[in-house]
Amino acid sequence: MEAASVRAGATTERRRSKGVPERRLAVMMVAPSIILIAIVAVWPIIYAIWLSLHEYSVRVAGLSRWAGSFGLRNYSTALQSSDWHAALFHTLIFTVVSVTFELVIGLAMALAMHEAFRGQGVLRTVVLVPWAVLTVVTATMWRTMFVSPYGFINTITGAKTVWLGSEPQALIVIIIADVWKTSPFMALLILAGLQVIPGEIYEAAKVDGASTMQRFTKITLPLLMPAILVALIFRTLDALRIFDLPFVLTQGQNGTSTLSTISQETFATNRIYGLGSAMAVLTFIVVMIVSFSYIKFVGGNIRGLAEE
Amino acid sequence: MRGRFGLGAATIVSAALLVAACGGGGGGGGGGSSSSGGGSSSSSSGVTVTGAKVIDPNSLNSPPKGTIHFCTGKDTSGDAHQVVKDFNAKYAAQGYKVVLTEFPASADQQRSQFIQRQQAKSNDCDVFNSDVIWTAEFASQKWLYDLTPYVNKFRGKFIQAPLETDHYAGKYWGVPYASDAAFLFYRTDKTKTPPATWQAVYQQAAKQGGIVYQGAPYEGLTCDFLELGFAAGGQVLDSSGKKSAFNSPQNVKALELMVSGIKQGAAPKAVTTYMEPETDQAWTSGRYGFMRNWTYAYAADQTGDSKVKGKYKVAPLPSFQGGGKAGILGGHNSVISVFTKNPGLALKFADYKASPAWQKIALSKYSLAAVTSATYDDPAVKKAIPYAAELKQALTQAKARPVSPVYPQISQAIYKNVNDALAGRVSPADAIKKASQQIDAALSTF
Numbered sequence: 119m120e121a122a123s124v125r126a127g128a129t130t131e132r133r134r135s136k137g138v139p140e141r142r143l144a145v146m147m148v149a150p151s152i153i154l155i156a157i158v159a160v161w162p163i164i165y166a167i168w169l170s171l172h173e174y175s176v177r178v179a180g181l182s183r184w185a186g187s188f189g190l191r192n193y194s195t196a197l198q199s200s201d202w203h204a205a206l207f208h209t210l211i212f213t214v215v216s217v218t219f220e221l222v223i224g225l226a227m228a229l230a231m232h233e234a235f236r237g238q239g240v241l242r243t244v245v246l247v248p249w250a251v252l253t254v255v256t257a258t259m260w261r262t263m264f265v266s267p268y269g270f271i272n273t274i275t276g277a278k279t280v281w282l283g284s285e286p287q288a289l290i291v292i293i294i295a296d297v298w299k300t301s302p303f304m305a306l307l308i309l310a311g312l313q314v315i316p317g318e319i320y321e322a323a324k325v326d327g328a329s330t331m332q333r334f335t336k337i338t339l340p341l342l343m344p345a346i347l348v349a350l351i352f353r354t355l356d357a358l359r360i361f362d363l364p365f366v367l368t369q370g371q372n373g374t375s376t377l378s379t380i381s382q383e384t385f386a387t388n389r390i391y392g393l394g395s396a397m398a399v400l401t402f403i404v405v406m407i408v409s410f411s412y413i414k415f416v417g418g419n420i421r422g423l424a425e426e
Numbered sequence: 427m428r429g430r431f432g433l434g435a436a437t438i439v440s441a442a443l444l445v446a447a448c449g450g451g452g453g454g455g456g457g458g459s460s461s462s463g464g465g466s467s468s469s470s471s472g473v474t475v476t477g478a479k480v481i482d483p484n485s486l487n488s489p490p491k492g493t494i495h496f497c498t499g500k501d502t503s504g505d506a507h508q509v510v511k512d513f514n515a516k517y518a519a520q521g522y523k524v525v526l527t528e529f530p531a532s533a534d535q536q537r538s539q540f541i542q543r544q545q546a547k548s549n550d551c552d553v554f555n556s557d558v559i560w561t562a563e564f565a566s567q568k569w570l571y572d573l574t575p576y577v578n579k580f581r582g583k584f585i586q587a588p589l590e591t592d593h594y595a596g597k598y599w600g601v602p603y604a605s606d607a608a609f610l611f612y613r614t615d616k617t618k619t620p621p622a623t624w625q626a627v628y629q630q631a632a633k634q635g636g637i638v639y640q641g642a643p644y645e646g647l648t649c650d651f652l653e654l655g656f657a658a659g660g661q662v663l664d665s666s667g668k669k670s671a672f673n674s675p676q677n678v679k680a681l682e683l684m685v686s687g688i689k690q691g692a693a694p695k696a697v698t699t700y701m702e703p704e705t706d707q708a709w710t711s712g713r714y715g716f717m718r719n720w721t722y723a724y725a726a727d728q729t730g731d732s733k734v735k736g737k738y739k740v741a742p743l744p745s746f747q748g749g750g751k752a753g754i755l756g757g758h759n760s761v762i763s764v765f766t767k768n769p770g771l772a773l774k775f776a777d778y779k780a781s782p783a784w785q786k787i788a789l790s791k792y793s794l795a796a797v798t799s800a801t802y803d804d805p806a807v808k809k810a811i812p813y814a815a816e817l818k819q820a821l822t823q824a825k826a827r828p829v830s831p832v833y834p835q836i837s838q839a840i841y842k843n844v845n846d847a848l849a850g851r852v853s854p855a856d857a858i859k860k861a862s863q864q865i866d867a868a869l870s871t872f
Contacts, residue, residue: 176831176871176872177831177871177872179568179569266699267694268708280695280698283642283696283699285851372643372849383838386538387838388832
């Protein structure tokens with residue numbers, strides 16, 4: 119009896135001194151961020167999905183109904199729409215081409231910035247300037263340069279191309295503007311990766327007689343992989359929701375409509391909330407699929423590489 | 427463990443992107459110019475809006491004392507501040523006050539800001555300076571007072587065309603504040619008298635460097651096209667307002683003229699990318715013989731390093747051979763929110779903005795196209811605004827764009843397909859046909 123109460127007392131005391139307060143403290147400390155994420159991220163997603171399952175009248179105030187086909191009619195409408203197919207196609211082309219160029223240019227920039235030489239600080243600053251410029255400003259700037267016939271580009275090349283009014287030139291302009299703007303970002307992430315590669319490895323390789331090219335392909339690239347993959351994931355997800363450049367440069371016309379411009383047009387301009395939300399959710403799904411594939415097919419290597 | 431982290435991270439990242447995709451909604455997509463707008467009386471007879479609150483026109487005489495809020499787009503020219511100041515100076519002694527709320531400069535932002543407030547049933551905006559193309563949408567959502575009794579009482583003082591921009595479902599939903607219409611700008615050193623028809627404009631333009639206008643895929647192109655389409659006798663909606671009447675030989679003819687203009691060099695191919703700023707840029711370079719633009723350009727293109735200073739005049743838009751004259755109305759109406767607590771004072775302010783005294787200031791000092799007919803005959807106005815007579819003529823012959831709650835979609839159907847035709851991707855007939863199908867689809871939106 120006495121022993122039992124002593125044991126119980128000990129348990130209570132242990133719990134009071136360690137378990138409960140610590141766990142509660144943890145919950146309390148995590149709670150604000152969980153609540154914040156719930157408010158700013160989870161709730162809008164649930165709300166968008168809820169909207170996407172309904173139809174809201176644009177002509178009768180307050181009239182709404184459950185969308186047909188088990189609430190999925192907006193999705194079938196979007197998936198069957200040739201405009202949506204075109205937007206998906208443009209978005210994928212844009213993503214693949216721009217991210218590829220950004221990777222190559224960003225890697226080159228990072229390698230240049232990594233070399234120790236006089237003026238390194240200046241170079242790093244200059245390279246980062248395009249990234250610091252607002253995208254809308256970037257877009258307006260490129261628009262001015264490509265405007266026909268008196269824009270800078272046509273003036274120096276003597277071309278008569280109506281860049282922003284032709285397919286596929288308009289998409290090419292958008293890719294150029296995006297590569298110009300975001301290669302520095304890629305470079306920054308890769309530079310961070312370069313700086314954690316220990317110098318001794320290179321010295322050892324040199325002693326072993328490795329050439330510059332060998333050092334790059336056998337040491338730099340493999341050790342840089344985790345950083346490159348992170349940069350690729352960031353840029354790809356960003357590129358998939360491209361909105362501002364086509365919005366300012368071409369209004370989404372001439373083969374430059376994207377998943378985001380078409381969702382925005384449907385939702386905000388035309389106020390077809392159900393269909394617009396369905397398109398936004400589809401964008402979300404496309405982005406999810408791509409991020410899962412990255413993490414599944416290439417992401418696994420990150421840990422492997424890091425452990426090596 | 428790593429896998430779970432990856433899944434979680436991907437979810438959060440994607441979630442943030444989704445939020446951005448929806449949040450971008452505020453940005454607006456029509457790309458409408460704030461200087462343009464319109465509506466059509468013929469389109470509204472088959473539609474009804476029931477249960478709207480109706481204004482008492484006599485309530486403006488002695489409304490309860492109080493303060494109301496006037497919402498408008500960013501006051502770049504200064505007229506909004508001035509009208510509020512003048513009103514307050516005049517009526518402060520009687521206990522009336524108006525407070526100005528400025529929205530962003532972008533027309534789409536103004537629209538979404540007002541919509542958000544009305545959806546929340548807020549009385550933030552007792553009076554709103556509404557672009558003429560938004561009236562039907564706001565009215566159908568029951569956000570506006572029905573001002574028909576007021577308009578009927580004072581109909582005589584207004585130019586009739588601008589009134590039609592707020593005529594929807596057989597009722598009037600706003601008090602005209604400032605109108606707008608496009609001019610044909612011509613070079614006095616190349617042309618003595620402006621051509622009488624659009625056909626002649628294009629013929630002459632081919633020899634005089636060309637005509638520039640707004641051919642980019644946005645609201646401006648809808649206006650530019652309908653100016654020719656309406657003049658040729660074309661329509662957008664049939665008389666019931668429920669079906670497209672866009673696929674007509676008249677509209678095809680109008681588009682064929684524009685397309686052949688580009689093909690034959692009477693207009694640069696680049697107009698398919700021009701909005702107002704690029705049009706001004708091209709015009710002030712001095713290489714072109716003609717320009718279609720809104721009234722603001724008259725003063726704007728005389729400034730800076732313009733090469734055409736003092737070398738151009740404006741004329742009301744010409745007629746279409748085999749058709750008549752037309753134009754598209756822009757501008758803003760004062761609309762009164764149903765959520766206002768003082769509709770009498772709101773009407774008093776809207777009425778003040780449309781008073782002859784203020785309209786004279788608006789036109790002569792701020793170059794806003796007055797909505798009251800008598801203003802244009804005032805000698806002081808004629809002196810300040812050399813194109814006053816042409817402007818009155820342009821407004822009188824102009825028409826409203828279709829007044830419909832689904833106007834944004836109708837306009838997209840027009841400008842996207844017309845742009846495709848101008849760029850040579852489809853034939854004019856196919857573009858008109860496809861636009862018409864899309865308009866019908868828009869009209870059947872739930």
